[in-house]
Amino acid sequence: MSHSDTHAAPHSHMKELTLTFVALIILTIVTVKIAKVDFGSVAINISIAMFIASIKGLLVALYFMHLKWEEKLIIGFAALSIPFLVLMIGTMVWDVAEKTGELIYAK
């Protein structure tokens, strides 16, 4: 037998997937409801919305995209995109904020 027939039925993830889907729907409803509430400042409101979106994103990545059961090397490279994301958005916004500040000061 060149190919083994020992493919044991893989462990089912249906329970986790269903729970993830339910959690995602609940979090979507929470996001919509919470957007109407004023938390004092726009920055806080957007931060809360982004925080919930990040939880949803994490759920999708961990369960739907199987990262939870993935090999360490792949998890590492997938996670590596996040520091670059932060670096890109963070440094650019920082730069623009600095320059805008100078312009206002010059006036």
Next chain:
Amino acid sequence: MSSNQAGYTTFEGRTVRDGSLWGNPAPLVYSMSRFGMWLFLATEILLFAILFTAYAIAYYRDGAAFHASAKELSVAFGAANTIILLFSSFTVAWGIEAVKRGNNRLMMILFGITVVCGIAFLVNKKFEYSHKVHEVELAKEAIAPELYQVLKSENKCFEAFDKHHGEDLALEKCKVVPFNLANIGSKDKSKPAFASMFFFLYFIMTGIHGLHIIIGLSLLIWVMYKGFKGEFHPGWYTPVEVSGLYWHLVDLIWIYLFPLLYLVA
């Protein structure tokens, strides 16, 4: 059994690929395929990161215009599309579970549901887009009725849009008019450039996302076709898994787009 060519095996009476590639064993090929896909997804994340950066900068410069502009979007449409995409992602994940057990038929049904969801998403978007374009036309007409009629008949507003000069009143007005939804109702027409940034970003971000939906749908239909031919079995279903990863990424991006575009009001 031994009559199989290299790289092929038999599953439930069908000749199917055994998952090996160029002499490399199936488990290695399977892992490296996922690894490669994740590297590609990382570049996709950075593609959207550029757009998010543009959003952050434009927002930083004039947040008020963003709030005013975002009010023009329908939260109900956005929320409906979010639910549709989440559900389609769930059926893809379920389909992968099915195909892991050699159930090509259930995978095809579930991916079929996903494709229907994806098309529903695009139809929703189409209604939203045409509604927006219509509103932009109305806004142009409301702000400068005579000018709008003249420019519409002569069809030269877009020419004038890029090369405005302060002296020319007609051109100046023309510059203010397009995509200036945020200024409707307010008397302040002094900063139209950043008011229009919101809709510029809205169309670019959702447009590129929509393009990804179309690519994702094509991949899923291709996978369904392969499933129809019975090519997948528990030993080889890499295309299903990898296309699924792509579809989940499209969902992941939308999770961020929805609050940023629809809920900042």
